Amino acid sequence: MSLVNSTTLLLVGFSNYYDEDDTMKIVSLHLCSTNRKPRNPLSCSLENQSTPPATAPPVCHHCATSPVAAAPPETPSPLSTAALSRFQVPNSRQDALESKEIFHLLKLHQGLESCSTIEKLKQYHSQIIKLGLSCDNDAMGRVIKFCAISTNGDLGYALKAFSRLPQPDTFIYNTVFRGYLQLQLPKECISLYLQMLHASVAPNKFTFPPVIKACAFDNAVELGQQVHAQILKFGYRSDGFSQNSLIHMYVSFKRLEEARRVFDMMPQRDDVSWTILISGYCQSGFVDDACKLFDLMPEKNPASWNAMIAAYVQSDSFHEAFLLFDKMRRSSRFKLDKFVAASMLSACTRLGALKQGEWIHDNVKKSGIEVDSKLATTIIDMYCKCGSLEMAVKTFNELPTKGISTWNCMIGGFAMHGKGEEAVKLFEKMENESMIPPDYVTFVNLLTACAHSGLVQEGRRYFRHMVEVHNISPGMEHYGCMVDLFGRAGLLNEAMKLVNEMPMDPDVGVMGALAGACKIHGNIELGEKIGKKVIELDPHNSGRYVLLANIYATANKWEDVANIRKLMNNRGVKKSRGFSLIETDGTVSEFIAGGRSHLDSEEIYAKVKEMLACIRSIGYVPKAESVVHDITEEEEIEKALFYHSEKLAIAFGLLKTKAGETLRITKNLRVCKDCHEASKLISKFFDREIIVRDRNRFHCFKHGVCSCNDYW
DNA sequence: GTAGGGTTAG
Numbered sequence: 086m087s088l089v090n091s092t093t094l095l096l097v098g099f100s101n102y103y104d105e106d107d108t109m110k111i112v113s114l115h116l117c118s119t120n121r122k123p124r125n126p127l128s129c130s131l132e133n134q135s136t137p138p139a140t141a142p143p144v145c146h147h148c149a150t151s152p153v154a155a156a157p158p159e160t161p162s163p164l165s166t167a168a169l170s171r172f173q174v175p176n177s178r179q180d181a182l183e184s185k186e187i188f189h190l191l192k193l194h195q196g197l198e199s200c201s202t203i204e205k206l207k208q209y210h211s212q213i214i215k216l217g218l219s220c221d222n223d224a225m226g227r228v229i230k231f232c233a234i235s236t237n238g239d240l241g242y243a244l245k246a247f248s249r250l251p252q253p254d255t256f257i258y259n260t261v262f263r264g265y266l267q268l269q270l271p272k273e274c275i276s277l278y279l280q281m282l283h284a285s286v287a288p289n290k291f292t293f294p295p296v297i298k299a300c301a302f303d304n305a306v307e308l309g310q311q312v313h314a315q316i317l318k319f320g321y322r323s324d325g326f327s328q329n330s331l332i333h334m335y336v337s338f339k340r341l342e343e344a345r346r347v348f349d350m351m352p353q354r355d356d357v358s359w360t361i362l363i364s365g366y367c368q369s370g371f372v373d374d375a376c377k378l379f380d381l382m383p384e385k386n387p388a389s390w391n392a393m394i395a396a397y398v399q400s401d402s403f404h405e406a407f408l409l410f411d412k413m414r415r416s417s418r419f420k421l422d423k424f425v426a427a428s429m430l431s432a433c434t435r436l437g438a439l440k441q442g443e444w445i446h447d448n449v450k451k452s453g454i455e456v457d458s459k460l461a462t463t464i465i466d467m468y469c470k471c472g473s474l475e476m477a478v479k480t481f482n483e484l485p486t487k488g489i490s491t492w493n494c495m496i497g498g499f500a501m502h503g504k505g506e507e508a509v510k511l512f513e514k515m516e517n518e519s520m521i522p523p524d525y526v527t528f529v530n531l532l533t534a535c536a537h538s539g540l541v542q543e544g545r546r547y548f549r550h551m552v553e554v555h556n557i558s559p560g561m562e563h564y565g566c567m568v569d570l571f572g573r574a575g576l577l578n579e580a581m582k583l584v585n586e587m588p589m590d591p592d593v594g595v596m597g598a599l600a601g602a603c604k605i606h607g608n609i610e611l612g613e614k615i616g617k618k619v620i621e622l623d624p625h626n627s628g629r630y631v632l633l634a635n636i637y638a639t640a641n642k643w644e645d646v647a648n649i650r651k652l653m654n655n656r657g658v659k660k661s662r663g664f665s666l667i668e669t670d671g672t673v674s675e676f677i678a679g680g681r682s683h684l685d686s687e688e689i690y691a692k693v694k695e696m697l698a699c700i701r702s703i704g705y706v707p708k709a710e711s712v713v714h715d716i717t718e719e720e721e722i723e724k725a726l727f728y729h730s731e732k733l734a735i736a737f738g739l740l741k742t743k744a745g746e747t748l749r750i751t752k753n754l755r756v757c758k759d760c761h762e763a764s765k766l767i768s769k770f771f772d773r774e775i776i777v778r779d780r781n782r783f784h785c786f787k788h789g790v791c792s793c794n795d796y797w
Numbered sequence: 798g799t800a801g802g803g804t805t806a807g
Contacts, residue, residue: 293800329799360800388801428803462803490804565806597807
């Protein structure tokens, strides 16, 4: 976390600047020409690549009943489209006749180029067959290109057509490589590449990017290195696309030194080369190296800016991300694009910085950036996690098309705001109106919503519904939700029964939910047993120790609390420091418990004292069980409680905002019981709405009541 | 033909 020592993070200053009839089936590939000697295709040499044997292909079983098989016998046609130029000027009657057909063919090609549906494509294909061109690479290349690559295509159809070609050319192979990649079938792509070499078809510069990408995707390190050697052998060491693909492949193999070597050896690097390497360093955690490289980059483009910004966001360096974003806007001619917008929205989401998030959303609208389903999801997630459920719902409702993630995100949004009924309603709408079937994540979010709102019956029903109606087997997360659902509702026996009946060993999350339930319902015996198991399952996570300590503290077993602390010390586990962030007037300030490095700390501490005195007058009693240490002196307990980061943030908010303004606070940990109680009373006494996002959910304190109904 | 963004229990 880069925001240390209760410093103030300036985020202001940028608001004025900008202004199919066949079922999809992937058939396995087979070579129609099978009379070649098997050999290692990777040792294929340049000398024998250009003379493929002219053998007639045996009819393959895939094609016998396919539409492609309806083609007339394969006779050599004078209309081979590669020979079109010979027929430009008709001199004789024969030529005139042929030219008519050629005209027809040219129109056919044009039609293929602008073809929009697979049905249309099939009509063109049958005309090609009538013209006797079903083995012509030029004509069939167009057919295969449409089927393999376009969004309305059909790779299965492309593969059938491909298998009928006696000698597919490099273009056709390259096209099918891309088709396989689009459907995330790297193994099939690699296998076809090997078959291509077997068939002595020479690769060209368009061959390597998809093949290398397939190696990267399939994590085929050795093969990737062999393809690298072939790039050099076939003479493409200066092809930027192939070289960039290589850098990307080595980055995905986490072989940064080799990626760097390719980069350094390139005769001419372009912005993509730089960007790939920068993101590579970032993904491997070498943010400093990435930064150095970024500074050296001659001409930065939005992708390279975004690589750096995204790296900062992912490493929790939000301050740096905002600074770099500002620098980008000042120093370059580039406008906000959807990727940078998404990265910055993610930064705002993580920080809980609603104003900044709104600003980015405004600029997305002003810039005319197309809000695709990914960006829409990012925006909605930002509103949900920054506490503005209203704006999230508005944005969601205004979207013309919604993706699965968008629905899931919105259901999750209702869940974290404790709006179980709304989550259920939205899920029903999704099921009945959206044509998008719910997936694994949908049910994780839906069951979470039920758990957080105490909807036990609904939770039970949807847990069955998921299997019975949608054929989704419950995973660890779903069991976690159900244990949480039963546990929170006090149905510990049912929770235990589910854990015992699970088809897999419960993970630390499931056990943690059970331990949490024991704490809530004061089941010390079971809590102690489960709490200890959880610690052994996750011994480096301080939160596990704190939970058991809290269970002991609830029962006033201070000696056991102290023993847990000793255990943590002996094992070198440090308690993760809790912090609270609050946004006031475009600035995000961070507070840690007892921290005094804020410039206004004296004033803030005085305000905490005043604030607590006020709520004492309406019944506040400090809750000692929120102190995990073995402190017995009342004064000491209060000291430890009073300066929790959340109280400091609230006091700061009361100081810096106008009467009636909503305070929005983001915490990294869960709200403790004492702060929860104090926040309710503060909201009543000072007549303020206080919205707190903790690590699990939102608490909206208003008129002395919390939106979670104390069910959290 | 190569690079960058989203939703997931406790």
